[in-house]
Amino acid sequence: MPAPHPQALEFLLNRRSRPAKTLTDPAPDAAALQPILTAGLRVPDHGKLEPWRLIILQGPALARLAELCRDMAPTRGLDAEKAEKSAMMFAAAPLMIAVISAPVHSEKVPPVEQAHSAGAVCLSLVNAALAAGWGANWLTGWTATDPQFLSRALDLTPTEQVAGYIVLGTETSPPPERPRPDVRQKTTWLTH
Numbered sequence: 760m761p762a763p764h765p766q767a768l769e770f771l772l773n774r775r776s777r778p779a780k781t782l783t784d785p786a787p788d789a790a791a792l793q794p795i796l797t798a799g800l801r802v803p804d805h806g807k808l809e810p811w812r813l814i815i816l817q818g819p820a821l822a823r824l825a826e827l828c829r830d831m832a833p834t835r836g837l838d839a840e841k842a843e844k845s846a847m848m849f850a851a852a853p854l855m856i857a858v859i860s861a862p863v864h865s866e867k868v869p870p871v872e873q874a875h876s877a878g879a880v881c882l883s884l885v886n887a888a889l890a891a892g893w894g895a896n897w898l899t900g901w902t903a904t905d906p907q908f909l910s911r912a913l914d915l916t917p918t919e920q921v922a923g924y925i926v927l928g929t930e931t932s933p934p935p936e937r938p939r940p941d942v943r944q945k946t947t948w949l950t951h
């Protein structure tokens with residue numbers, strides 16, 4: 760017989776991200792972050808390649824990335840409003856974890872599977888933070904993939920990208936309702 764974890768299932772059935780704009784200080788400190796990081800990195804990883812790493816971004820680093828965003832956004836064809844929105848993703852974050860997808864050479868595990876594992880780290884971090892009582896949100900945008908931004912902002916190599924910027928903080932207002940998928944419409948049972 761399976762051994763159920765009703766509380767864990769209840770959490771998964773009701774979990775919801777908290778939009779970054781509703782998050783404020785305090786953010787988790789180093790001690791509070793430790794179990795979140797440990798849970799975040801406990802993900803399926805074909806071949807045990809660990810094709811990901813984390814960069815934790817705090818106050819001055821977030822301000823630096825916001826400034827870089829403002830400098831570079833016009834050269835990326837973004838209008839002033841979009842430029843400021845992308846800068847505020849960094850400037851307004853109480854704390855941010857950049858999940859770096861860092862694929863390694865493998866005969867067995869294709870890059871797409873390694874990228875999926877980095878995505879699993881993002882969701883695990885969000886879920887662990889939510890389970891610990893924090894608000895969390897997985898964000899991306901042009902700053903997650905632009906090679907020049909990533910090199911200047913985070914010193915990434917050309918093969919690395921940001922799978923997600925995970926914003927963490929304290930919730931100020933309940934998240935808006937979000938329609939959830941119709942399981943039956945999304946599911947096919949093949950029986951022969």
Ligand SMILES: Cc1cc2nc3c(=O)[nH]c(=O)nc-3n(C[C@H](O)[C@H](O)[C@H](O)COP(=O)(O)O)c2cc1C
Binds near residue numbers: 775776896900
């Ligand atoms: C790869 C990825 C990138 C995302 N980027 C953004 C983003 O840049 N801005 C945004 O508002 N939501 C973004 N989202 C959506 C939110 O993270 C999230 O799906 C939404 O808030 C609802 O999440 P929930 O199902 O945990 O409640 C992204 C989601 C994924 C999977």
